[in-house]
Amino acid sequence: MDNVNVAELVERLGSEEDAARKMAVFKLQGVIGDPSFAELFITQGGLTRLRYLTLHASGNTLAYSLTSFARLLEVDKGWDCVDQELVQRIVELIVTHPLVNILRGAMSILVSVVSHPHAGNQADPDAFGFRALKPAIAIYPQFLEMLVSRLSSADHALCANALQLINSLMRDSITYDSEAEWPKFIQRLQDLGVIRAVYVLMQDSALQDLAHPLLEFQSLTKVLLRKWRDIPLDQEKPEHRRALKGIYLASNPTKGSDETNENGDETRRSKRHHAEKWRKLGFESESPASEFSEVGYLGMMDLADYVRSHHDEFQKMLLEQSTKPAGQRCPIARASLAVTSILYEHFEVDNSEIEDSKTFMLMESRSSLDKLFRPLLLHWTRLHVAGLQVFFRLWKATAAEIEDLDKIVELVRILMESVVGGAGRTKDVQDMLGGKHLNQVREELQHEALQFVKEQRIRCLLHGAWFALDSSSKVDVRASSHQYVQLSHNRRYLHFGEFDSVAEKAPELDALPEKIDLSTVSSVVSNISTNPDDASASTVKTAPRQASTKITIHGHAPSPNLTHTKNQSHARTGSRSTQKEIVLLTLRPASHSVASEWLDGLLMLLNQQPITTETNKLIDLVSNYGLKIRLLNVRFDDATFAGEVPPVPGREGLDEDYYYDVFGGA
Template sequence: MDQAHIPALLARMASDEDASRKMAVFKLQNSINDPAFADVFISSGGLVVLRRLIMSSSGNTLAYSLQSLTRLLEVDMGWDIFEGPTSSDLVERIVELIVKNPLVNILRGAMSILVSLVSHSQSHGGPAKTPGTFGFRALKPAVAVHPQFLELVIQQLQSADHALCANALMLINALVRDALSTDGDAKCTMTNGDEWPTLIKKLQDLGLIRAVYSLMRSSALQDLAHPMLEFQSLTKVLLRKWKEVRVDVERTDHRRALKSLHLSSNPERPQANGHSRENSRGSKRHNPEKWRRLGFESESPAQEFDTAGFLGLMDMTDYVRKYEDGFQKLLLEQASKPLSDRLPVARASLAVSMILYEHFEIDKADLEDTRGHRGIDMTDHDALFRPLLLQWSRLHAAGLHAFFRVWKATGAKQNDFDKVAELVRILIEQVVGQAPRTKDILETEDEFQEYDVPRLRDLQMDLLRLSFEGKWGQHLVQVREELKQEALHFVKEQRVRCLLQGSWFEKPVSKREPNGVSDLPWRFAKLSHNKRFLHYADFRERTMHEPVLGNLPEKVDLNTITSVVSNVSAGDDAKSTASASTLKNLAQNPRSTTKIAINTEVGGQEQTILTLWPSNHSLASEWLDGLLMLLGQAPITAETSKLVSLVSDYGLKIRLLNVRMDSAFEGPPPGAGVVPSRRGLDEDYFFEV
């Protein structure tokens, strides 16, 4: 519309005929966002006419009027409409529309205007021209008249109209941001002089978190992406501000929270010796472990919240309130143990709070960045949105229960606190960090409970191995090779000990013998103490006590052995004549034909001089690989290979567990590997043998 038509447009907007007004304001909404047009419109007295329509019209005329004002404010013009003696009437009218008007197109416009009104003080910075003109203060008189306002705004988050839902969320974001930004010292003068936590608590009590959590996991997220991401960022800012509030016993709410912890611990319960904590006169005695019995390190609990701040105190009081019976039972159970063996409940709660704080990177949250999401790709919802962040209290409880479970399962003592905390950190990274956007908090809590300590240990080892391979790759290969050689030596010693102990072998049934049975069906073989000879003899029956070397007249000099051949399965890298079915048959039939043939050279040809028939797979592996290793050859059975890998892996785990998780990224310490100088040393030294 041309600027020249503005006088005629204003005349129709002021007409007594509703049809004329409706058509005029319909045209206005399509032109008002042109700054040049808006400037002439305002200078021609248009704000007075537009305000009159908003105050008195209804239906589509009102909807178009609200949309016109919204678009005018979007180009940062027309703010004078909210200043002057009549501004409060206009704000109350818009608030009243949200409370009483059921029409979606009117609700959308009314909320958009309030978003701009509340946000204006934040975008311009500094005080407004007239106190109370912008920000939450501008809504204060109207909200006092319509106290159900906030509740109804939150109800619109469940609206089927996604645009209305988005506007409601933007209004909530604006209110929260205004509350958080009003005072840098974590205080904000709101209605009746309350602090900023009052608004936040009221919104939460009205079901805000539950509603947004549901939306963040729904398919409607695409239409709400920007305000939803802003709400998520504001939640992080809120958590950071809670953490920055120092716990101060001089503050009534802080003192009350600490007192509730003490009372919830059931301090007057009789002790193990049967005496109450009250003396015979009924007056309360000072308990020297009043706070340490709750798991604090001292009797000055406020100081121990220096890191987690009031956030840590909130998390702990929330947990104790929800699980008071379990809390009391746990304290009673721990009270019977020495102090060094007790599970420090309070320390564990604070540790879980900080693990969650670091996991969600709350420290990076900044109020100035909460609206800077316009350039972000909003299509990858799973990467952007973390609905579980909104379930902070339940995540804290689940993490704390996991801490208790790991502590008990590992038999930890207070010196092991950091190790248990590290396992809980890994658990949270795995369960919460890997959770898809649609995963419900109930599923998450169940998964916390399903992780047992061995599974956590395996996960910890995998993470350590990955981190070390990234920083210490070549060194780790060298360590692995060293450990493998150590493991081979260890397994060789174990196998040789089996040969030194000796074993019974039963000959297979032979058709050449009468009735298919040998006169001497049992053979006993044993390695000599000097490991040079293999002694053996055949017996009619297996004796109760194993024969000594003196009863084994036959012997084989190990130096004469040219090869050891067997049909025992040797694995992928060794030749053998057996298959998996052979091993299965060996396990099921102790008198199978599985054998170990020991050969020597006679007249230029190999000849078997001793045959052994192991009765099971383990015995076959021990003797076959034991003999091979004595002869300086590599073991070939799968069982021995598995044992070598197991010993080697345990060695690596022990070495990795002796370092912190973060040390993998630090690299060698300064000066590591430098050969010390011999400057100033002479040759006057000796070796003590």
């Protein structure tokens, strides 16, 4: 500043030569940020000349003038020259001018105007804040659209300026506009795509250049969520009443319920249905407004958004639940409110902006910035829908009942912490919750169930069973009518023998004269139907036109020239391929259950997949039961106890006659 002659600089600002004005204002932008220089500049009459250039100059002269004026306002000087004419000029430039260096300065000026305390000019309360821009925006209604579009600029400084101005407009509207006005403005910005644009910026590699305005937008998002949450649901308010009614109407209440008789009068059944219209949607009572006490109007918005955006899914869910007993129906409305509460707690919405700002000041490294920003917060509605759909999947997968509601809520909370909490800054919004994790658990349990049922089926073979003797396979056709078959303890041989009747006591394994080396078995076939359409009941069915169920074991007759080795099983695909396949044994099971046990037992013993409907249903039953146990058995240290883990009971004072009751405690 010591090298700048203020009087000479002011005089050159008023020169008739554009080159002189350009040089003067170029020099001015570098020194005007000094408060003492700014004060001297104003006393020398420079403010009116700077304002004139701001209003009438063009090209670089205009760009330098805008930057100078913006820096003057940043040191809280020059407010006397801020009026509607100036504001309208700046708004016009933002809407119509393409040059980045002009747009940056123009946006910076409006940021100061909008952010200036309203008490700064008692004579004209409309001179500052968002209201100062409204007359100009009325002339240039495309202003907000152009402003949001600048968030996609390749120039990061311009993106930052545009976002700063959007933040200022949002903050002023939330703080000073009426309850009826600020939601409309926020909705207008969202309709223009501000959420998507900021979301993309948060995932950009040049995060450092935009860190401050992005953090402020994230904080403002929390302010908005908190403000909506703090609005109690009031059915006296038309918009609240409309939202609640919209949810009810989306349930298609006339379908299958509001029946009428020939005279057009509602039947008794429809009146009874109407008496539980809110419980049917999953509310706990017929006074739904009271159930929004914890999440306020935010919970209403989330539920209404889901009902509107997933209308068909909502109706289908209601229809499915209506066929179940009341205690087994998924409480859709309560589930939605619970997911809203989970998201609110997960993102720590109640944390003050000061805490966020302090955190930011401590964040310097790139990795720290990655942890600080939460892009998924911006997609609140989509996360709510994903969380709600996870709730539905868990409810169905565990066959939950209404007393399991809190456990399902805790499962969703744990998944939210795990999946959303562990998502990196660049993680895109998708079906992140439940699907992958639930499928992984289901696959693990399906494998465990398969092994469990395999062992059960093989144990049936180890136990042995009686079969009616197939006359075509009798060794001695004189008197035998039944055969007893049993798997050896080492599971390598199938022993069998023929008997003239079924004995009360099963014969010993040594009493069975014949045996089949399972390494010689090539295939096991049966006439048992595996078509699900033929097995609607939980039994194995015989295929059409079959007199009885039959299991046939095929293999290769032992060759006298074949040396028995450890690799004998390889013969089935090697040297066995040249041998003739024969029937080694035919079994005629006495019941469908025995047929399923022995056919699938033999297949699984040979490391093949089971094929009967009965066995596969058993596998699914075991798997689903295990899924319910695993999911509903929420660990207390994960969910139930939010505070400290309860202490482990000590053994002081106990003698040797001590035991632990797993149901009642020590």
